[in-house]
Amino acid sequence: MKAIKILLLAAGLLFSFRPAAFSQGQSSSKVIITGVRFAYPLVDKWIKEYTAKNPEVEIVIETRTITDPEKYDLLIEAFEHEKEVKETREYVSIARYALLPIANAKSAFAREYADKGFNEKTYKQIFFHDIYAEKDKSVTAPFTIYTRLQKAGAPLTFARYFGYEQQQIKGKTIAGADEHLIKALLKDETGITYTIPGLAYDLNTRKPAEGITIIPVDLDGNGRVSKDEKSLENLDQVLDRLESEKVSNVPVEYLHFSIAKNNSNPEAKKFLLWVAAHSGEDLRKFGYLKPESKRLQTEKQKLERFSVVK
Structure with missing residues (x-):
């Protein structure tokens, strides 16, 4: 009889703790972020800073x-998304990124064009035309272009800047991601590609x-x-020049966060507003340009x- 009473008491204690545990699980909030992978290091820094001040929120990047x-x-x-997609989401343009041409440092191409450089004609000749098939003799150093297979921000921006499609x-x-272009280039002494400053430079x-x-x-x-x-x-110094002057031959585009207009997570909106208020402190460190302030303020x-409605 005594054993039965002990069991009943234990069961009662177990059930008395269940609502508290369930409530705690319900009160924790999770925000899932995905998108362009070259932005993950910057976004990860924001997540760490935000969750340090808001430990009840879990924010994760799903690759x-x-x-x-x-x-x-x-x-x-x-x-930029298509019109149909943009109508369903709210956007905040938190940064701008530039695209620079790069080459394997061991290549004859790098040695030649580190001195010559690219103008608009050179870009089009090298990246958008088969100059060997056209028997164009102006580029003599061997090169192998590496570009993205999937539709992505960097190749779309790069191509459209010069009047082409990806x-x-x-x-x-x-x-894969933009980082994979760098890996391919480093393995090939004839390799050339285009990339963001955050990948072209050691931060x-x-x-x-x-x-x-x-x-x-x-x-x-x-x-x-x-x-x-x-x-x-x-x-x-490169970022200073890109931000302070109107430059040619450097594609520049916005990096933006977006959130669905319907059935959105309130915690996601809070984090996004925090990013909009604090993002400018970290952009330079990661190789980004500041957004146009009026545009950011309007979107904020x-x-x-x-x-939002969850």
């Missing part, structure tokens, strides 16, 4: 593969990443590359008025 995860709250993207970029197409030393030569371009559009335009050894105000 994009060929497609986005089945469920997510926030999408970070590096190209599928018109010549060369070897690589599955700690602010110098070009090991094994990479950044090709100078005709920034003022006068048809030639000056000595000043060849000064690419310091990332911060729209998001503040936007009522």
Whole structure:
């Protein structure tokens, strides 16, 4: 009899704890982010800072593969969506990214074009036309272009800047993320590609990443590359110039977060508003340009008025 009483008491204690445990599980919030992979290091820093102050919130990055995860709250993207998609989401343009031409530092191509540089004609000739098939003798150093296989922000931005579409970029197409273009280039002494400053430079030393030569371009559009335009050894100086001047031959596009207008996670909106208020502190460190302040402020105000429903 005594044993039965002890069992009943234990059972009662067990059930008395269940509501509290269930309530705790319900009160915790999870925000799932996915999208362009080159932005993950920057986004990860924001997540750590935000959750340090808001430990009750769990924010995770679900890595994009060929497609986005089945469920997510926030999408970070590096190209403008189609009109139909934009009508269903609220956007916050938190940064701008530039695209620079790079080559394997061991290549004859790198040695030649680190001096010559690219103007608009050179870009089009190399990246969008088979100059060997056309028997064009102006480019003599061997090269192998590496570009993205899947539709993505960087190749779309790069191609459209010069009046083309992504599928018109010549060369070897690589599955995966922008980082995989860098890996392919480093394995091939003839390799060339285009990439963001955050991948072209070592973010700690602010110098070009090991094994990479950044090709100078005709920034003022006068048809030639000056000595000043060849000064690419310091990332911060490059970013200064891109932010302070209207430059040519450098594709620049917005990096933006978006959240669905319907059935959205309130915690995702809170995090997005925090990012909009604090993102400017970290952009330079990771190789990004600041967004146009008026655009960011307008989008932030729209998001503040936007009522989410979970």
